[in-house]
Amino acid sequence: MYVYILTNTTKTVLYIGVTNDLVCRLYEHSQSRGDTGKFTGRYQTDLLVYFENCPDATQAIAREKQLKGWTRSKKDALITAFNPEWQCIDLETWQG
Template sequence: MYIYILTNQTQTVLYIGVTNDLMRRLYEHSSGRGDVGKFTGRYQTDLLVYFEISPDATQAIEREKQLKRWTRRKKDALITAFNPTWQAIDLETWTG
């Protein structure tokens, strides 16, 4: 399971999610980019800047909830520690 954070071009919005197939989920987010009825479409959050792997769904969901409760400052620090330049992550070439 994956816990992930997306942002928009200006890094003003963060979206936190959980999935068992990160590549598929990123495709779904980018496909709904213009869908104003969905958070990621409305705010154009389709740039992956952070992810982590969890051994099971229960722990992943708990971690997602934990991150969502964090302040923006704390989330920014987590992303920066993992991805200092906030460069959009391409899972096919990411070396971390």
């Protein structure tokens, strides 16, 4: 299971989610771009800037809730420690 954070091109909005298939979920987010009925579509948050692997769904959901409760500055620090330039992560080439 994965917990992940997406942002938009201006890095003004963060979206935190959980999934068991990160590649598939990122594709789904990219397909909703511009769909105002969905958060990621409305704010065009389809750039992966952070992810972590969790052993199971229970821990992934708990971590997602924890991150959602953090301040923006704490989330920014987490992303920066993992991905200093906030580059969009390509899972096929990411060296982390």
